[in-house]
Every structure is written in structure tokens, then in C-alpha cells.
Amino acid sequence: MSTIPRTGPLPPGGPADAGHADAGRAQKSAGGPLSGGRQEWLPPLLLWLITAVLIVAHQGTVLTLAFPVLAVLTGLWLYLKSPARYLGFMWWLWFLSPEVRRLADWSKGAFTPTSLIQVAPLAVTMISGLSLLRYYRLLGQRRGLPVLLILLGLIYAFLIGVMSSGPLAATYDLANWLYPILIGFHIMAHTRQYPQYRDTIVNTFIWGMLVMGGYGLIQFFIMPPWDALWMLGSQMNSQGDPVPMGVRVFSTMNSSGPFAFAMMGAMVFVMAAQHRVRWIAAGLGFFSFALSLVRSTWGGWVIALLIQLVKSNNKVRVRIVGSAVLLAGFCVPLLAVGPVAERMQARLTTIVNLHDDQSYAARNEFYATFAKTAFTDVSGEGMGATGTSTKLSNDGGQLGQYGNFDSGVMNIPFVLGWPGTLLYMSGIVWLLTRAVLASFRLRDDKFVSACLSLCLATFAMLVFTNSLVGTGGLLLFMSAFSILSAVHYEKMNRARTLFFHGGTH
Numbered sequence: 165m166s167t168i169p170r171t172g173p174l175p176p177g178g179p180a181d182a183g184h185a186d187a188g189r190a191q192k193s194a195g196g197p198l199s200g201g202r203q204e205w206l207p208p209l210l211l212w213l214i215t216a217v218l219i220v221a222h223q224g225t226v227l228t229l230a231f232p233v234l235a236v237l238t239g240l241w242l243y244l245k246s247p248a249r250y251l252g253f254m255w256w257l258w259f260l261s262p263e264v265r266r267l268a269d270w271s272k273g274a275f276t277p278t279s280l281i282q283v284a285p286l287a288v289t290m291i292s293g294l295s296l297l298r299y300y301r302l303l304g305q306r307r308g309l310p311v312l313l314i315l316l317g318l319i320y321a322f323l324i325g326v327m328s329s330g331p332l333a334a335t336y337d338l339a340n341w342l343y344p345i346l347i348g349f350h351i352m353a354h355t356r357q358y359p360q361y362r363d364t365i366v367n368t369f370i371w372g373m374l375v376m377g378g379y380g381l382i383q384f385f386i387m388p389p390w391d392a393l394w395m396l397g398s399q400m401n402s403q404g405d406p407v408p409m410g411v412r413v414f415s416t417m418n419s420s421g422p423f424a425f426a427m428m429g430a431m432v433f434v435m436a437a438q439h440r441v442r443w444i445a446a447g448l449g450f451f452s453f454a455l456s457l458v459r460s461t462w463g464g465w466v467i468a469l470l471i472q473l474v475k476s477n478n479k480v481r482v483r484i485v486g487s488a489v490l491l492a493g494f495c496v497p498l499l500a501v502g503p504v505a506e507r508m509q510a511r512l513t514t515i516v517n518l519h520d521d522q523s524y525a526a527r528n529e530f531y532a533t534f535a536k537t538a539f540t541d542v543s544g545e546g547m548g549a550t551g552t553s554t555k556l557s558n559d560g561g562q563l564g565q566y567g568n569f570d571s572g573v574m575n576i577p578f579v580l581g582w583p584g585t586l587l588y589m590s591g592i593v594w595l596l597t598r599a600v601l602a603s604f605r606l607r608d609d610k611f612v613s614a615c616l617s618l619c620l621a622t623f624a625m626l627v628f629t630n631s632l633v634g635t636g637g638l639l640l641f642m643s644a645f646s647i648l649s650a651v652h653y654e655k656m657n658r659a660r661t662l663f664f665h666g667g668t669h
Contacts, residue, residue, distance in 0.1 A: 204246045207238040208253050215264055224272035231264060232284040239288035247350070248360035250291070251642075252368040254347070257285035258635065259372050259426065263379075263416035270390035275397025289343040289638075292350040299353040307648060310595040311349050317588030318342060318547075321580045325546030333548030333555075337579075341547070344637030348645035358653035361646065362611050370437050373430035374445035376423065380415035380452030387411060413455040424458035425622075425635040428465045432618045435472060435484060436611040443490070460628035464621040471617035475603065480610065537578070544581020575630045592632065596623060599644040602651040612650050615643035 211234050218227040235257060242250035265281040302308035303315075318341050325334030351361055383391055385408055392406035403420060404411040417423040427449050434446045453461070469488065473481055547553070577585045596619065603616045622640040625631040632640060 204242065204249055207241050208256075211235060211238050219264075219267045219271055222271040224268040224270070227264070227268045227271070228276075228280055231261075231268075232280050232287065235261075235284040236287050236291070239291050243291050243294065247295075247354050248357050248364045251347070251350070251361060252364040254285070254289050254292075255368045255372065255638075257288050258417070258422075258638070259376060260416050261285045262418040266390045266394040269397070270393055275393055277397070286339060286343065289347060290339060292343070292346040295350040295353045296346060299349075302349070302353060307352065307598075307652070308349075310591040310598070311345060311352075313587050313591030313594070314345055317580055317584040317586070317591065318345075320584040320587065321544060322547045324544055324581065324584075325548040325579075328546045329548030329553070333553045334546060337547035337549075337551065337553035340551070340553070340633050341637075344633065344641045347638055348641030351642065351645040351649055355649045355652045355656070358646075358649045361649065365642065365646065366433050366437050366611065367439075369426075369430040369433045370439045370442050370445050373427060373434075373449035374441055376415040376417070376426065377445060377448030377450075377452045380413040380423070380455065381448065383415060384409060384411060384413050384452070384455050412457045413452050415452060420456040420458050421461075421629070422635040424453060424456040424461035425631075425639060427453040427456070428461045428468070428621075429618055429639045431465060432468045432472070432614050432621075433611075434487065435480070436614045446487075460625055464625045467624055468617040468621035471620055472613055475607075475613045475616060476610075477608065480613070539574070539577055541578060542582050544577070544579055544584055546581075547579065549579055550575055573626050576626075576632070592623075595644050596620065599647040602647050605651055606647075606654065609650060612647050615646045619643035619647075 211231075214234065215227065215231060218224075218230070239250060239253060239257075242253050261281055261284050265279045268279065268281060269275050303312040318338060321341075322334055322338045325337060329337075354361065382388065387406060387408045387410075391411075394400075395403060395406040395411070400419065402412075403414060412420045414420045414423045417426065430449055431446060431453065434442050439445070453465075469484065472484055476484065576588065580588055599616060599619060603612050606612045619640045622631045622636050622643075625636065629636070631637065
């Protein structure tokens with residue numbers, strides 16, 4: 165008898181399980197490319213096809229207007245028809261939308277400081293907020309209480325931000341803090357579809373690593389004109405020079421930081437993948453990941469690998485070590501030749517010789533001079549006080565005083581204040597603690613081990629950046645809630661099996 169019967173009554177699971185209809189539809193949705201429900205591939209395929217046609221036709225203005233509208237409509241359709249594939253589509257938008265924006269500017273022949281295409285991934289991600297409205301009763305259950313604490317902390321900071329930075333800046337900043345937790349809640353609200361979510365996540369990151377890793381090498385060695393146009397127009401001096409072998413690889417994403425986060429997640433999920441292309445994808449991803457020159461994510465990846473080694477059984481440990489040796493044997497010789505070697509050596513030297521590292525010195529100075537301000541601001545500055553949202557709190561559209569904020573450890577108390585930080589961090593710590601404890605119940609699940617190592621490594625990176633928002637936040641909350649969904653799915657599975665066994669005696 166199958167351990168997951170397709171028919172018959174179900175034991176009570178509460179609103180978190182997204183209804184019996186979702187359970188039936190889950191058999192068709194969001195698996196690998198050979199799974200059922202092929203019509204669910206049609207809207208995303210049409211979106212990317214229309215995008216390619218408009219780029220080739222040099223219709224950048226039309227693309228700028230059409231892309232976000234079509235993306236949101238596709239996201240809504242997938243959310244309703246296949247909630248798991250919606251998650252994969254959301255990630256592809258974060259992966260590729262920045263490149264679509266650059267191609268649209270290039271086809272128009274001019275750089276545009278702001279583009280509606282940038283809105284598409286955020287708008288589609290916020291669709292997951294519908295799950296919070298539909299399954300709000302989850303917040304009163306034990307597994308939903310961490311989310312409730314996090315939301316209360318964010319609401320407090322939003323109210324403070326409206327008064328101090330204005331409603332526009334506060335709302336934009338709230339969205340950046342909010343959407344990672346909404347995605348996590350969305351996964352938890354569809355526990356019955358856990359296998360489809362697991363397959364979607366692994367598929368998306370393996371294929372994403374293949375595409376972005378390969379394009380990252382093209383960007384480094386050739387430097388396409390649309391990427392050069394964007395670098396010059398946006399004055400992204402921190403990304404290097406817009407010439408071959410002069411750039412810090414950011415591939416199809418906005419900058420090297422988010423790209424490195426995405427590659428870090430993909431290289432962790434390689435251990436849970438069965439794809440034939442995974443080693444090709446890993447080689448391309450590792451090479452581009454190294455050329456991004458983002459040391460914090462290098463360290464995060466090492467932490468994730470160490471956690472996987474500790475968490476795994478001996479068989480998986482041998483596989484992890486063997487994979488690392490294989491990647492090193494393939495990539496290190498290539499990274500040790502010519503101009504590539506010079507850039508890598510210069511960056512690696514800063515890790516060993518911190519006295520000559522300007523970035524390290526600037527961060528130390530920032531910690532020394534700003535720590536007192538950050539930790540003694542009891543009420544907090546509220547949403548809109550830091551980051552790109554500061555552009556919306558002044559008439560000139562320029563970054564504010566704290567536009568560049570290079571520490572998550574101080575960003576959280578500075579923005580949320582003591583009340584908001586207490587609520588927010590209590591929810592985060594509770595969530596991670598539950599994820600760690602739950603992971604021990606599924607010791608042999610490679611996907612759970614990958615998720616645990618990824619969320620803990622991302623949390624450890626708070627010292628360098630606010631890894632609880634943006635790409636890092638998506639990785640952390642997606643991984644933590646995937647672990648909790650895996651354990652809850654196993655509980656439902658056992659209960660269902662006992663129910664049917666009991667009914668046959």
C-alpha cells in the first residue's frame with residue numbers, strides 16, 4: 165500500500181493544509197519537468213517568449229510597460245493553479261528581471277534611472293501575502309506563532325517609519341522586510357504539497373545555477389554591451405569596471421551580492437539534487453561565484469558545508485567531500501591562470517591580511533562609531549531609515565544618510581528599536597530553534613540537511629549584511645519553513661497510514 169493514499173477521508177489538519185482541493189491538485193503540480201499539469205508551464209513560457217520577441221524587435225519601451233503587468237498576471241494565475249510552481253516562477257523573476265531591464269534599456273539605446281521592470285519580482289513575491297489572508301488562523305497555532313511575533317515587530321517599525329520617514333519610504337521598506345516571511349508562510353500554509361515544493365526549489369536552483377553561472381562567465385570574459393551600459397549609467401563603481409575581466413560578476417542579477425547569495429543557495433542544494441546536469445551547473449556556478457568576489461558569501465558557503473558535514477551520515481559526508489574535491493579540481497586550476505588569478509589572489513589576500521583591507525577597516529570603524537547609536541535608540545528610526553528606501557524620503561531621489569548600511573547586527577535594532585527587535589528576533593530565534601530540532605527527526609533527508617545548513621549559514625552572515633531581507637531573507641525563511649513543512653508532512657503521512665490501517669482491521 166502506498167504511504168500517501170490518494171483517496172479516502174483525511175485526518176484533521178487545520179487550515180494550514182490549504183484544503184483538500186490543494187491536496188488533490190498537488191499530485192499534478194510543481195514537480196520536475198516531466199510531471200503532470202503541463203498546461204501550467206504555458207503562461208510563464210509565453211511571458212519569456214514575448215519578452216524575447218520584444219527585445220529582438222528593439223521594443224524596449226513596450227517591454228518596460230508590458231513585462232511587470234504580464235509577470236503579475238502570470239504570478240496570480242500560478243498562485244491559484246499551482247502554488248508550488250508559483251514559488252519557482254517567483255525565483256526566476258528575481259534571477260532574470262534585472263537582465264530584462266538592462267536589455268530593455270539597451271534596445272531603447274539609453275539608460276533609464278528607474279524602470280517598472282524592477283517592480284515585477286517584488287510585486288509577484290507579494291502575491292504570497294494572499295496565503296496570509298486565506299490561512300490567517302495559522303498564526304494562532306504553535307507553528308504560526310513565530311510568524312506572528314515577526315509581523316508584530318515589523319508593524320511596530322512601520323508605524324514609527326511612517327512618522328519619521330514618510331509613508332512612501334516606510335511602505336517600500338516594509339515590503340522588503342516582509343516578503344521573505346510571506347514566502348515562508350506560503351510554504352507552511354501548503355504543507356500537503358511539500359514534495360512538490362521540495363522538487364520545485366531544487367529544480368529552480370539547479371537550472372538557475374546553470375543559466376546564471378554560464379552567463380556570469382560570458383559577462384566576465386566578454387562584457388555584453390547592455391551590462392556595460394547599465395554599469396556606466398548606474399555608476400556601480402563597487403562592481404568593478406565595465407570591461408572584459410574587469411568586473412565583479414553579477415550575472416543576470418542586480419549586483420554581485422544578491423547573485424552570490426543565489427549561487428550559495430544553489431551550491432548547497434546540489435547535495436539534494438539528482439539532475440544529470442547538476443555537476444555542470446555546479447562547475448559554472450562555482451566559477452562565477454568565485455568571480456563575484458563576495459567574501460561574506462564565500463564564508464557563508466563554507467559554514468553551510470560544515471553544517472552539512474556534521475548533520476549528515478557517513479555516506480553523505482563522503483559524497484560532500486568528494487563533490488568539494490571534484491569542484492576544486494575542476495575550478496581551481498582555471499582560477500589560477502592569467503588575469504583571473506590576479507583578481508582572486510588580491511581578494512584572497514585581504515582575508516589573510518586584514519590590516520590592508522579597506523573594506524574591513526571601514527566596517528570596523530562603522531561598528532566602533534555607530535554601535536552606541538544603534539543599540540541605544542530605544543524607539544528605533546522605523547522603516548525607511550536605511551537602504552534604498554531612503555531615496556523615497558527626500559525630494560532629490562538621492563540615498564539618505566544611512567543609504568549604505570553594512571551591518572545586519574546594527575540595522576535591526578536601529579530600524580526596529582527595542583520593542584520591534586525583541587518581537588522580531590524572538591520570532592526568528594524561535595523559528596530557527598524549531599527548524600534545528602525538527603531536522604533531527606529527518607536525519608537522512610538530504611533536502612532537509614541542505615535547508616538547515618543554508619538557513620543557519622545565512623543567519624550567521626548578519627555580521628556582514630542584513631541577511632534577513634532580500635535574497636538572503638528569501639533563502640533563510642524558505643529553508644526554515646521547508647524543514648517545518650517536511651516534518652509536518654511526515655506526521656500527516658503517519659497519521660494517514662495509521663488511519664487507513666486502522667480502518668482495515
